[in-house]
Amino acid sequence: MSVIRASGLKKTFRTGFLMRQVEAVRHVDLDVAKGSIYGFIGPNGAGKTTCIKMLTGLIRPTAGEAWINGLPVSDPDSRRGLGFLPEGTFFHEYLTGAEFLDFHARLLNLPASVRRERIPALLERVGIGHAADLRIRRYSKGMRQRVGLAQTLIGDPDVLILDEPMSGLDPLGRRDVRDLILSLRDDGKTVFVTSHILGDAELICDHVAIILGGRIVSEGCLDELLGKEVAGVEVVVEGISEALFEELRTGATRAVSQGSRFLFEYADEAQAEKAVDTVRSADGRLRSLVPRRRSLEELMVADIEREKERAG
Amino acid sequence: MNSLQRIWVLAQNTYREAIRDKLLYNLLLFAALMIVSSIVLAKLHLGYDERIYRDVGLAAIAMFGAMIAIFVGINLVYREISQKTVHAMLAKPVRRWEFILGKYLGLVSLLVIEIGIMSGFFLAVLVYKGSPWEWAMVWAIGFIFLELALITAVAIFFSSFTTPYLAGMFTVALWIIGHLLADVRDFGLQQGSEGIRPLTEALYWSLPNLDRLDIKAAAADGNAIDAARMAGAALYAVCYSGVLLMGGMLLFQRRDFK
Ligand SMILES: Nc1ncnc2c1ncn2[C@@H]1O[C@H](COP(=O)(O)OP(=O)(O)OP(=O)(O)O)[C@@H](O)[C@H]1O
Numbered sequence: 001m002s003v004i005r006a007s008g009l010k011k012t013f014r015t016g017f018l019m020r021q022v023e024a025v026r027h028v029d030l031d032v033a034k035g036s037i038y039g040f041i042g043p044n045g046a047g048k049t050t051c052i053k054m055l056t057g058l059i060r061p062t063a064g065e066a067w068i069n070g071l072p073v074s075d076p077d078s079r080r081g082l083g084f085l086p087e088g089t090f091f092h093e094y095l096t097g098a099e100f101l102d103f104h105a106r107l108l109n110l111p112a113s114v115r116r117e118r119i120p121a122l123l124e125r126v127g128i129g130h131a132a133d134l135r136i137r138r139y140s141k142g143m144r145q146r147v148g149l150a151q152t153l154i155g156d157p158d159v160l161i162l163d164e165p166m167s168g169l170d171p172l173g174r175r176d177v178r179d180l181i182l183s184l185r186d187d188g189k190t191v192f193v194t195s196h197i198l199g200d201a202e203l204i205c206d207h208v209a210i211i212l213g214g215r216i217v218s219e220g221c222l223d224e225l226l227g228k229e230v231a232g233v234e235v236v237v238e239g240i241s242e243a244l245f246e247e248l249r250t251g252a253t254r255a256v257s258q259g260s261r262f263l264f265e266y267a268d269e270a271q272a273e274k275a276v277d278t279v280r281s282a283d284g285r286l287r288s289l290v291p292r293r294r295s296l297e298e299l300m301v302a303d304i305e306r307e308k309e310r311a312g
Numbered sequence: 313m314n315s316l317q318r319i320w321v322l323a324q325n326t327y328r329e330a331i332r333d334k335l336l337y338n339l340l341l342f343a344a345l346m347i348v349s350s351i352v353l354a355k356l357h358l359g360y361d362e363r364i365y366r367d368v369g370l371a372a373i374a375m376f377g378a379m380i381a382i383f384v385g386i387n388l389v390y391r392e393i394s395q396k397t398v399h400a401m402l403a404k405p406v407r408r409w410e411f412i413l414g415k416y417l418g419l420v421s422l423l424v425i426e427i428g429i430m431s432g433f434f435l436a437v438l439v440y441k442g443s444p445w446e447w448a449m450v451w452a453i454g455f456i457f458l459e460l461a462l463i464t465a466v467a468i469f470f471s472s473f474t475t476p477y478l479a480g481m482f483t484v485a486l487w488i489i490g491h492l493l494a495d496v497r498d499f500g501l502q503q504g505s506e507g508i509r510p511l512t513e514a515l516y517w518s519l520p521n522l523d524r525l526d527i528k529a530a531a532a533d534g535n536a537i538d539a540a541r542m543a544g545a546a547l548y549a550v551c552y553s554g555v556l557l558m559g560g561m562l563l564f565q566r567r568d569f570k
């Protein structure tokens with residue numbers, strides 16, 4: 001069953017005095033399955049936030065339609081089971097963390113008994129229980145992001161739309177958010193998350209769509225997109241001569257030397273094995289040998305290049 | 313029911329934001345100073361004491377009330393949009409008209425408090441000066457409230473679709489013109505020119521006629537005020553505010569949050 005669906009979404013902004021047209025989103029179809037973590041990935045300005053604003057009813061599509069839980073997004077009731085984390089800051093700075101959550105909980109008509117229980121628990125869950133009674137004005141960037149996440153969860157939604165939930169977080173914070181998103185999926189919730197940081201998406205998403213210039217250019221299961229086959233093998237060795245380095249480099253797709261260490265990348269395992277044998281017979285030492293899958297980054301870079309070619 | 317609850321929450325939060333804002337206190341402080349300065353002014357006009365206290369006091373309440381209504385009102389709506397706090401709110405089953413109504417009611421409850429404080433000052437000065445108690449003063453203050461509630465509706469109306477600067481300019485302009493409409497109409501009637509009269513008549517009947525709500529002068533003079541006229545004026549203020557709010561809701565409904 002699809003929880004979020006969009007068909008032919010398009011948004012054209014008119015800006016400036018001359019009403020110049022900006023095509024922020026050209027054509028986007030979405031079909032987000034229940035219980036999945038759906039990564040919506042694209043570089044800056046690709047149209048991710050604009051899409052999300054159309055899904056959450058904040059802007060009207062120029063063309064196309066979208067539904068959440070089967071209801072058209074023009075109907076406010078489509079947002080009944082939705083938790084939304086907008087991009088960037090969006091806080092009532094004069095409220096404390098607890099007051100902020102209470103305000104949003106009451107906008108969802110949650111009864112007092114539920115609020116009393118859920119608010120402290122949520123603040124703990126996102127790791128800012130100690131700052132419950134501190135005004136948000138005094139929060140650090142990471143704390144803001146966390147209280148924002150707590151806000152999206154306050155109504156115990158079954159669909160979450162998170163616009164860059166990891167922006168502004170340190171590595172520990174990113175891990176916390178990743179774990180949080182995974183635990184939401186384990187609870188059977190559907191998470192639609194945008195990012196331009198591919199590593200994050202690769203770690204958690206089941207399904208990925210890559211958006212470029214307002215259009216989805218690749219879309220599918222992560223395994224499907226990246227392919228299961230090995231995209232290359234990285235070999236790191238030590239203690240070889242310059243001459244041998246030059247020799248090994250000829251067959252490699254990439255070669256880097258750093259002090260006494262050398263890194264080679266080969267297109268397939270057979271070539272890598274051969275290089276390792278050569279190194280061993282010359283009394284060099286093998287430090288590591290890692291088969292590498294194609295990364296989301298390469299996929300995106302390839303997509304970008306294809307788009308450029310198409311345009312140019 | 314859910315809707316009423318949300319409007320109440322939105323109103324409460326608006327009120328809370330204003331109460332935690334410095335601008336409000338600065339304006340209130342100024343108003344208090346104005347009222348106190350009326351004592352000093354009165355000393356220079358011996359014999360006309362009472363008239364001056366009443367005039368200056370009521371004028372201060374109306375004037376600073378209007379400033380608070382316009383600037384705090386516009387600022388509070390604008391802030392929700394520019395700081396994007398509105399995004400998380402409207403991405404809930406909250407209706408946009410509920411947001412507008414909640415903001416309005418929050419601002420009106422703020423007006424009640426602030427007029428209450430200023431009036432407290434004002435009446436204290438009157439009592440201190442041994443002025444006889446007159447209910448006309450209370451009526452005058454009540455009508456100042458109606459005028460400010462109408463101004464707030466104007467501010468919300470403009471804020472619902474334009475920038476805070478334009479909204480501020482339009483609202484201040486309407487506030488001033490609203491007090492001059494009778495003169496504008498007289499001008500049209502006296503000129504008698506065919507070209508100008510339809511225009512002045514149109515302005516007179518369409519713009520908010522704040523003079524109708526102004527019973528300050530009559531009250532300060534201690535004249536009796538016609539009950540039927542007051543009832544008509546009150547009804548006018550309520551209906552006009554209602555129409556403006558509905559217009560604001562319609563325009564806000566169409567708005568894109570960028
Ligand atoms: N209100 C607006 N008026 C005009 N152009 C806009 C507006 N909002 C967005 N755009 C343009 O639309 C395009 C897409 O913007 P959008 O914010 O959706 O990108 P994004 O994918 O979210 O980028 P980021 O990763 O930086 O958040 C950009 O080129 C942007 O300049």
Ligand SMILES: [Mg+2]
Binds near residue numbers: 048087
């Ligand atoms: Mg964005």
